Structure formats: structure tokens, C-alpha cells
Amino acid sequence: MGTGHAHRSHVPGERPRGDSPVHRAPAHLKVLALLGFMLVVVATPREAYPVFALEAAVLLGVIAVSRVPLRHLLPRMVVEVPFVVFAVLMPFIAHGPRTDVLGVSVSEPGLVAGLALLVKGSIGVLASLTLAATTHPQDLLRGLQRLRTPDLLVQIMGFMIRYLQVVTAELGRMMTALRSRGCDPRSPRHWPVLARSLGALFIRSYERGERVHLAMLSRGYDGKLPT
Amino acid sequence: MHVPDGFLDAPTSVATGVVATAAVAVALRGARRELDDRTAPMAGLVATFVFAAQMVNFPVGAGTSGHLMGGALAAVLAGPWTAVLCLSVVLVVQALLMADGGITALGTNITLIGIVTVAVGWAVFALLRRVLPSRLAVVAPAAAVGALLSVPVAALVFTGLFALGGNVPVDLGAVLAAMLGWHTVIGIGEAVVTGLVVASVVSSRPDLVHGARSLLSERELETRTIEIA
Numbered sequence: 001m002g003t004g005h006a007h008r009s010h011v012p013g014e015r016p017r018g019d020s021p022v023h024r025a026p027a028h029l030k031v032l033a034l035l036g037f038m039l040v041v042v043a044t045p046r047e048a049y050p051v052f053a054l055e056a057a058v059l060l061g062v063i064a065v066s067r068v069p070l071r072h073l074l075p076r077m078v079v080e081v082p083f084v085v086f087a088v089l090m091p092f093i094a095h096g097p098r099t100d101v102l103g104v105s106v107s108e109p110g111l112v113a114g115l116a117l118l119v120k121g122s123i124g125v126l127a128s129l130t131l132a133a134t135t136h137p138q139d140l141l142r143g144l145q146r147l148r149t150p151d152l153l154v155q156i157m158g159f160m161i162r163y164l165q166v167v168t169a170e171l172g173r174m175m176t177a178l179r180s181r182g183c184d185p186r187s188p189r190h191w192p193v194l195a196r197s198l199g200a201l202f203i204r205s206y207e208r209g210e211r212v213h214l215a216m217l218s219r220g221y222d223g224k225l226p227t
Numbered sequence: 228m229h230v231p232d233g234f235l236d237a238p239t240s241v242a243t244g245v246v247a248t249a250a251v252a253v254a255l256r257g258a259r260r261e262l263d264d265r266t267a268p269m270a271g272l273v274a275t276f277v278f279a280a281q282m283v284n285f286p287v288g289a290g291t292s293g294h295l296m297g298g299a300l301a302a303v304l305a306g307p308w309t310a311v312l313c314l315s316v317v318l319v320v321q322a323l324l325m326a327d328g329g330i331t332a333l334g335t336n337i338t339l340i341g342i343v344t345v346a347v348g349w350a351v352f353a354l355l356r357r358v359l360p361s362r363l364a365v366v367a368p369a370a371a372v373g374a375l376l377s378v379p380v381a382a383l384v385f386t387g388l389f390a391l392g393g394n395v396p397v398d399l400g401a402v403l404a405a406m407l408g409w410h411t412v413i414g415i416g417e418a419v420v421t422g423l424v425v426a427s428v429v430s431s432r433p434d435l436v437h438g439a440r441s442l443l444s445e446r447e448l449e450t451r452t453i454e455i456a
Contacts, residue, residue, distance in 0.1 A: 031323070034330055035330055035331070038232050038329065038330050038331045039237055039240075039241075039331055041232065041233065042232055042233050042236070042237045042240060042329075042331050043236075043237040076325075076326065077326075079325065079326055079327045080231060080326075083231050083234070090395060090397075093397060093401065094395060094396050094397050095396065095397070095398055096396055107396075109396040110395070110396065110397070113395040113396060114395070116233065117233055117234065117395065119233075120231075120232055120233025121231040121232055121233050121234070121329070123232070124231055124232025124233060124326075124329040124330065124331070125231070125232075125326045125329075126326075127330075128322065128323065128326035128329070128330055129326045131323065132323065132324045132325065132326065137324060140323060140324070150252070150255055152255055152258075152259075152266060152267060153251070153255065153312070153315075153316065155267035155271070156266070156267055156270045156271045156274060156312060156313075156316050157271070157316050157319065157320060158267075158271065159267060159268055159270075159271020159272060159274075159275070160271045160272075160274040160275050160278065160316055160317070160320060161320065161324075162271075163271065163272055163275045164275055164278065166275075167272070167275040167276060167278075167279045168275075168278075168279050168282065170279075171279045171282065171283070175283075185283065186284070191419060191420060191423060192423055194283065194420075195420055195423030195424045195426075195427055196423070196424075196427040198280050198283070198420075198424045198427075199423075199424045199425075199426075199427030199428040199431070200427070200431075201276060201279060201280070202273075202276050202280075202304055202424070202428055202435075203428060203431065203432050203435060205272045205273065205275060205276040205279075206269070206272065206273065206276075206305075206435050208272055209265070209268045209269040209271065209272035209273065210265070210268075210269070212268040212272070213264075213265045213268040213269065216268065221264075223264055
């Protein structure tokens with residue numbers, strides 16, 4: 001188990017709307033650009049604030065060109081909440097010389113590190129969200145294929161993306177059914193019921209996989225997907 | 228929680244990226260042995276299942292909630308190589324489409340969640356299966372113990388990476404203690420849920436549980452005559 005994610009209501013597969021040079025750019029270039037950009041951001045020394053400002057400006061420039069509305073991006077930034085908590089704790093738990101901020105004694109290196117963590121992480125989340133908001137999942141798969149990702153891996157990702165909404169909707173219906181029978185899936189007392197539901201979900205997913213495989217074979221699947 | 232961008236420095240991120248790439252390449256060949264030409268649809272659907280299972284949040288206490296990581300669970304249900312592929316694909320999709328886990332930290336996340344939890348979970352499970360009597364009833368408890376240990380070990384490996392490439396001047400002993408303490412609690416939750424899920428699949432479709440397959444093949448077909456009065 002990991003700590004909670006808040007993005008769970010958002011399942012990929014929504015078609016990116018809008019049309020801009022960023023939307024039209026080839027997906028493999030966008031992935032490479034994101035990776036290169038983020039490596040630079042991660043390698044930026046933690047006290048190089050002008051460089052951070054420049055990087056943030058570049059990112060905001062790309063977002064402006066893509067015309068993805070901020071009200072689409074900002075709510076999805078909640079994924080970073082767990083590590084924001086960590087970054088905020090940083091000045092209090094790090095060691096080193098102390099300094100006073102607003103009358104509270106905090107660790108100076110911790111403050112610097114926490115701030116850098118917050119800036120780098122937020123740039124990363126915003127940049128990845130921009131890629132997701134301007135790239136259709138199918139284009140992303142083709143882009144990964146062009147980047148020489150092993151074919152089998154791309155196929156697995158393709159199936160995952162294709163069936164994500166089917167399986168999560170199935171889970172949602174199970175949860176509704178549990179709740180309507182007075183079960184509270186969040187209470188540890190009901191974990192056995194919840195676990196049996198997950199077991200059933202696994203069996204259904206596995207059997208769906210078998211049916212999909214047979215359907216593919218009957219349409220001439222030979223290990224490669226027709227493009 | 229997935230490691231975000233900037234948590235570990237660039238060399239560590241690149242190094243774990245290389246480790247993750249190599250492990251996924253090996254897993255691609257291994258999964259073909261487990262699933263043959265069914266690999267793409269089966270691993271895809273199991274990955275979807277893992278993603279859906281991770282969506283179920285449990286309250287952990289202190290107002291926070293946790294969710295299943297599923298490394299040990301996927302390894303026991305679908306086989307270790309398939310599990311590595313499924314967890315890795317889930318992490319790639321989460322990073323690229325949901326910004327959950329940084330793209331530069333993808334190698335780190337795959338190494339920790341996709342490889343370490345699966346490897347530890349499966350190793351412990353296989354060991355227990357060898358030591359314990361070969362009965363279907365031991366499959367779920369063995370899976371639970373595997374899940375229990377897989378989480379703190381992943382936390383331990385994370386602390387090691389943090390010592391190598393952490394960007395924060397925090398006392399390592401404190402990080403280690405906090406990570407191990409917290410993740411042991413998380414591991415208990417993971418163990419309970421993994422054990423219960425495996426038990427429920429074993430009781431209804433034991434043939435689908437990879438970790439129980441050798442037990443089923445030992446069974447012989449019995450023909451009994453029934454006296455009808």
C-alpha cells in the first residue's frame with residue numbers, strides 16, 4: 001500500500017480537445033522534449049533561482065501556446081499533495097544551521113532543499129500534465145513505438161489504456177452494489193468483502209483477457225498488431 | 228507514493244532508469260514463457276486490474292489513506308515476470324497520462340514498485356511454498372507474508388537510493404527509521420488485503436492463480452463409483 005492518491009477520479013482516455021502547434025507536434029518529440037526538459041530541471045542546482053524562473057517561464061510559454069486552460073491543469077495538480085507535505089516538513093526535520101522565518105526557527109538547508117523540491121516537483125507535474133492534455137493516448141503509444149519501445153510493451157500499454165475505463169467502471173459498479181447493501185468499503189471490518197470483490201475483479205479481468213486473445217486470434221493475430 | 232521529479236538527483240535517476248530498462252527487457256522474455264502469445268492481452272488486462280485495485284483507498288489513520296501497491300499480489304496471481312511488466316506499464320501510464328510520479332523518476336519508481344516489491348514478494352512466497360506442506364490452503368498466507376515483507380524492503384531500497392542521490396540534507400538514520408516504521412504499517416495492510424484477495428481467487432478459480440498451478444497439476448483425476456440405493 002502506498003499513501004493516498006487524489007487523482008483517482010480521473011481516468012485517462014478523455015480525448016484531448018483543442019488544436020495548437022503543441023497538440024499537433026509528433027508525440028515522440030513531445031515525450032523526448034519532456035524527458036530532456038525534466039532532466040535539465042532535476043539537474044539544476046537547488047539555489048539557482050533565476051534558472052528555475054527561466055524553466056518555469058519556458059513551461060508556461062508552452063502551456064500558453066497549447067492554449068490548454070489552467071482550470072484543466074490546476075485541479076489535476078493534486079497528485080503532488082503527498083510530496084508537498086514532505087517538502088513543507090523539510091525545513092523542520094532537516095539539520096544544519098537554523099534561521100528564523102516569520103518567528104519560527106527552521107533549518108536553513110532544509111528550507112532551501114524543500115523549496116527546490118517543491119519547485120522541481122511542481123514543474124514536473126505541470127509539464128507531464130501538459131503532455132497528457134495535448135496528446136491522445138493512441139498517439140502517445142505510436143510515439144513510444146517510434147522511440148523503439150519494445151513492441152510487446154507498447155501492445156500491453158495499448159490494452160491497458162483501451163480497457164482502463166471498462167475495468168474501472170466494473171469496479172465502480174461493484175462498489176455501488178456493496179454500498180447499496182450497507183457495506184462501507186473503507187472500513188477495515190469490511191476488508192474481507194472488499195477483497196472478495198477484488199478477487200472477482202481479477203477473475204473477470206483475466207477471463208476478459210482470454211476472450212480478447214481468442215477474438216484476436218480469430219482475426220489473424222500473429223504476435224503483431226496491424227498498424 | 229510515487230517518487231516525483233527532483234527527489235533524487237539526475238545521476239541516480241538515470242542509473243535506476245538503466246536498471247529498470249534492463250529488468251523490463253528480461254521480464255519481456257520471461258513473460259512470454261508464462262503467457263506465450265497471450266502475453267499482450269493478458270498482461271494488459273492484469274495491468275488494468277492492478278490499476279483498478281490501486282484505486283481502492285483504505286484509511287490508514289491520521290486522516291491519510293493508503294492503497295494497495297499490488298506487487299506481491301500480481302506476482303502470485305499472474306506470475307513474477309508478468310507482474311514486473313504489469314506494474315511497470317501501470318507506472319508508465321500513471322507518469323505519462325496522470326503526472327503521478329515524475330518522468331525522470333520513472334526508472335526509480337519502476338525499480339522500487341515494479342521490481343523490488345515483485346521480486347521480494349515472489350521470492351518469499353516461493354520460499355514459503357517450498358518449506359510449507361504443498362496444500363492449496365498455504366497459498367494465501369504465503370502470499371500475505373510475501374506482501375508484508377515486500378513493502379518495507381522497497382522502503383529500505385528507497386532509503387539506499389536516497390543516501391546515494393537524495394537532494395535533501397536530512398539525517399539518514401531518521402529517514403530510515405521513519406520509512407521502515409511507516410512502511411511496516413503499510414505492509415501489514417498490504418499483507419491483509421493481498422492474502423484475502425488471493426484466498427478468494429484460490430477458493431473459486433485456483434487454476435488462475437499462477438502460484439497455485441504446480442499444486443493443481445499434482446492432483447490426479449479420481450473416478451469414484453457412487454452407490455445408488
